[in-house]
Amino acid sequence: MEEAIKSPLLRLEKRGSNSLKPVYVWMIRLGSILFALLLGSIAILLAGSDPIEAYGTMLKGAVGTAEFRQQTVKKAVPLLGCALAIAPCFKMRFWNIGAEGQITAGALAATFVVRLLASKFEGNTPSLPLLLMMALAAMLLGGLWALIPGFFKARWNTNETLFTLMMNYIIIGVVAWLQAGPWEARQGRIAQFPRLAWLPKVEGVHCGWIIVLVLVFLVHIYMRHSKQGYEIAVIGDSLRTAQYAGMHVGRIMMRTMFLSGAISGLVGFMLCSGATNTLSKDIAGGVGFTSITVAWLSQLNAFAMVAISLLLGVLTKGADTLQTVMNVPAAISDIIIGLLLFCMLGCEFFINYRLILRKKPGKGGTVK
Amino acid sequence: MEKNCYAIELKGITKHFGPVLANDSIDLGLQRGEILALLGENGSGKTTLMNMLSGIYLPDAGEILADGHPISIRSPKDAFAHGIGMIHQHYKLVNVFTAAENIVLGMEQEKKLDIKQTNARVREICQRYGFEIDPEKKVYDMSVSEKQTLEIVKVLYRGAEILILDEPTAVLTPQETDRLFAVLRNMRSDNKAIVIITHKLNEVMAISDKVAVLRKGKYIGTIPTAETNPQALTDMMVGRAVSLNIDRPWNDQQTERLLVRDLSCYDHEHVKKLDGVSFTAMGGEILGVAGIAGSGQKELLEAIAGLCPIAGGSILYKSPAGGQEELVGMSPMQIRKKGISLAFIPEDRLGMGLVGSMGMTGNMMLRSWRKGSGPFVKRKEPKALANKVLQDLEVVTPGIEFPVRKLSGGNVQKVLVGREIASSPSVLMTAYAVRGLDINTSYTIYNLMTEQKMKGAAVIFVGEDLDVLLELCDRILVLCGGKLSGIVDARRATKEEIGLLMTSVGGKEEA
Numbered sequence: 100m101e102e103a104i105k106s107p108l109l110r111l112e113k114r115g116s117n118s119l120k121p122v123y124v125w126m127i128r129l130g131s132i133l134f135a136l137l138l139g140s141i142a143i144l145l146a147g148s149d150p151i152e153a154y155g156t157m158l159k160g161a162v163g164t165a166e167f168r169q170q171t172v173k174k175a176v177p178l179l180g181c182a183l184a185i186a187p188c189f190k191m192r193f194w195n196i197g198a199e200g201q202i203t204a205g206a207l208a209a210t211f212v213v214r215l216l217a218s219k220f221e222g223n224t225p226s227l228p229l230l231l232m233m234a235l236a237a238m239l240l241g242g243l244w245a246l247i248p249g250f251f252k253a254r255w256n257t258n259e260t261l262f263t264l265m266m267n268y269i270i271i272g273v274v275a276w277l278q279a280g281p282w283e284a285r286q287g288r289i290a291q292f293p294r295l296a297w298l299p300k301v302e303g304v305h306c307g308w309i310i311v312l313v314l315v316f317l318v319h320i321y322m323r324h325s326k327q328g329y330e331i332a333v334i335g336d337s338l339r340t341a342q343y344a345g346m347h348v349g350r351i352m353m354r355t356m357f358l359s360g361a362i363s364g365l366v367g368f369m370l371c372s373g374a375t376n377t378l379s380k381d382i383a384g385g386v387g388f389t390s391i392t393v394a395w396l397s398q399l400n401a402f403a404m405v406a407i408s409l410l411l412g413v414l415t416k417g418a419d420t421l422q423t424v425m426n427v428p429a430a431i432s433d434i435i436i437g438l439l440l441f442c443m444l445g446c447e448f449f450i451n452y453r454l455i456l457r458k459k460p461g462k463g464g465t466v467k
Numbered sequence: 468m469e470k471n472c473y474a475i476e477l478k479g480i481t482k483h484f485g486p487v488l489a490n491d492s493i494d495l496g497l498q499r500g501e502i503l504a505l506l507g508e509n510g511s512g513k514t515t516l517m518n519m520l521s522g523i524y525l526p527d528a529g530e531i532l533a534d535g536h537p538i539s540i541r542s543p544k545d546a547f548a549h550g551i552g553m554i555h556q557h558y559k560l561v562n563v564f565t566a567a568e569n570i571v572l573g574m575e576q577e578k579k580l581d582i583k584q585t586n587a588r589v590r591e592i593c594q595r596y597g598f599e600i601d602p603e604k605k606v607y608d609m610s611v612s613e614k615q616t617l618e619i620v621k622v623l624y625r626g627a628e629i630l631i632l633d634e635p636t637a638v639l640t641p642q643e644t645d646r647l648f649a650v651l652r653n654m655r656s657d658n659k660a661i662v663i664i665t666h667k668l669n670e671v672m673a674i675s676d677k678v679a680v681l682r683k684g685k686y687i688g689t690i691p692t693a694e695t696n697p698q699a700l701t702d703m704m705v706g707r708a709v710s711l712n713i714d715r716p717w718n719d720q721q722t723e724r725l726l727v728r729d730l731s732c733y734d735h736e737h738v739k740k741l742d743g744v745s746f747t748a749m750g751g752e753i754l755g756v757a758g759i760a761g762s763g764q765k766e767l768l769e770a771i772a773g774l775c776p777i778a779g780g781s782i783l784y785k786s787p788a789g790g791q792e793e794l795v796g797m798s799p800m801q802i803r804k805k806g807i808s809l810a811f812i813p814e815d816r817l818g819m820g821l822v823g824s825m826g827m828t829g830n831m832m833l834r835s836w837r838k839g840s841g842p843f844v845k846r847k848e849p850k851a852l853a854n855k856v857l858q859d860l861e862v863v864t865p866g867i868e869f870p871v872r873k874l875s876g877g878n879v880q881k882v883l884v885g886r887e888i889a890s891s892p893s894v895l896m897t898a899y900a901v902r903g904l905d906i907n908t909s910y911t912i913y914n915l916m917t918e919q920k921m922k923g924a925a926v927i928f929v930g931e932d933l934d935v936l937l938e939l940c941d942r943i944l945v946l947c948g949g950k951l952s953g954i955v956d957a958r959r960a961t962k963e964e965i966g967l968l969m970t971s972v973g974g975k976e977e978a
Contacts, residue, residue, distance in 0.1 A: 112485055325842050329832065332825070339819040342774060343811070344833045345800035453485075 110455045131446035139435035160420020161413040169303040175412030177366050180311040181390035182404045183318045184362035187355050192335045197263025199387025200270040201360040204244035205237035205367025210378040212236045213296045226295040234368050241364015242357040249356030253349030275380040291377045298373035305373030319401040472535050474499045474660040480529035489515040493686040502661045504675035508905045512684040513664045517631045521553035522546035552622025553631040558614050560606045567602035570621045596653045612643040631662045641966035648674050668697040713938040718751035724925035730780035732766045740766040742949040748925040755940030756929040763949040764929045768896045772811045773799045810892035814899045820883045823872030827853035856885030877908035898929040933962045947972050
């Protein structure tokens, strides 16, 4: 009989209004990173290297020299820009996973402007009017590319996740065709932009980093203090409430999607004009997807996105170095990045829930 | 079996949800051949307690004894093994299955399912207790009361000796309630033990043998029903003496406010939800709306608010200042821009009336966020309003920026009502305004409605408790299947009269 009355060994309990103190929340988050590094060292050990040395190499490779730091920032800039782009959509619970395509669309439009107008300009230094036109075209096409699924969702309530995802393949396919066909220069590549279409460098990195930092503030203000930001927050909480309050839900959805696509398009412009100086079908290179992680991890907080995207920049750059210097297989660094993301996302569980061990009579045991 | 032996006995049952103590060391005994009413306000822990009997939750402490032996109920399956069956407030049925299919669903079968044999057994159970149910009828064709009957038959089929019914009468008409009670009495004669969870006092008095009262998770006591009365029970439930009378003053300055003529609406599936409804709502009166759940109450209010597409008819608004507007075809925003102060307290408070993740300020802004020029929202006025509502209605919250989703049901409703009446409405519509609220808050809401009526607003009050409707309203409009079944004078009508109107248009019994 005694045995029959036992309660389960482990139970979960939602933390209610008495949520954890911020200090503990950040301690758990920090702990999750350490835990991931610990797990990652097992993978490094299995690959036959010394984990401490490996992590040291990663850190050095990411921030060791000015050049490394520039490369790290270069990796973080598109992530941050794109995370800022999808934040309004996610706040609205519109699952836009088409940033990859919207970036590509932006880059495509910018390239089109270069091909069309570059010959009209003279000189061998970056031309502001040309760059502005490129940026504008990129934002327009990126926005339109996002507006299409937005329109269908608003009008016929189509599934935006599938729709935005499929839109990625279409635009990437278009670029692949241009690259191997009408726009081909040699060996299936599009010619490099003339110098006057290159984003100028500031502190060794293309000036896109200044643009995204300005965007951080703009997006923050837009989301927190503008009427449109309020509308987005209400729709994200409850569609019915938004209708009840007299909001034009469909119109707001389309507007937000256009805005999101436009920012993604701008990122596309920065990538082709600042980073690669040309267009290719791999121009987005997964940024549109990784930035979803950035947006999620920072809980749509624009300032937290700066930190998270830098962290990811350090990781990817560090992993590159690890591969070349210590001859650790590239897969291992992918594993480490994967573990980190897993642990950082997973730790939110311990922030929202409490684990309760089976109680001994009279005593209660809790962890975390 | 010894006489002092309970069919089920609870000893020191305790259950926490996080920091909330839902059940605090509760002792309860249930005998066979007895109906026990478990009485308590919303949030007093009745359902939690019974969920531990039916294997949904596990108690943190305490023990459960069946016929004197300690048992452990770790899953609904265990509960059935001990003959305990619970009929939940929200029915757990598969719509596209027949009654019999729902009954055998999830039961382990020795051999192949013999549906004919099942049907025969279902009919046998129905005959024994006086149920009326067709085992081959699909659930989507059933009325609410039939679904409930099916839930009861389901647990009986599985051999339940102890039945727990959670708020069984909430969705029934007075006539259906009487039928249910007759069945329960038959089951009592068959020596079953029955618990009915309720907060309606007249039902406790009508059906139960004993009453057990819970208050804020604590066990207050058990008394034989014959030795008590509604007032004494209320005092036990609330913990102090409360007056149960609703003040109903007469406003002799009534003016026509809303003239609804031949109003028809369809829902998203193109099912006609409102069919040629005509009535006039007067400024200075409370017009009650009664009807079985889903008879078109929701659509009626949403049509007036501009939230439900209208198929035909007209809604004429007569302003207190003179002048009139046709509301049909206007969006909520257009109505507001015309300066018509239409307040609406919808049934789904957090899903429709409020933004759960925002604080009180953010929710006050829901009515005013467009105000002012420029792209930015103004927070000063809504903040002041939030503070005013906080004080006037005594909202309990850690702060005006604390997400309203995390507040208790009563406080959520106060935030919503506070915002809506702050606009000094000329029409105030409420749907199930006191559902889930404790007695105290309910009375606060009733008083606020009456206050608005005396200020000259046309109050439309959709309710489910007929006793309250009869005490609070001036007139009661009854809907039946989307049609206007009748309008009665609330000071003279009886519950039975309204019950008849609820089930048949014009109160005529169907053949």
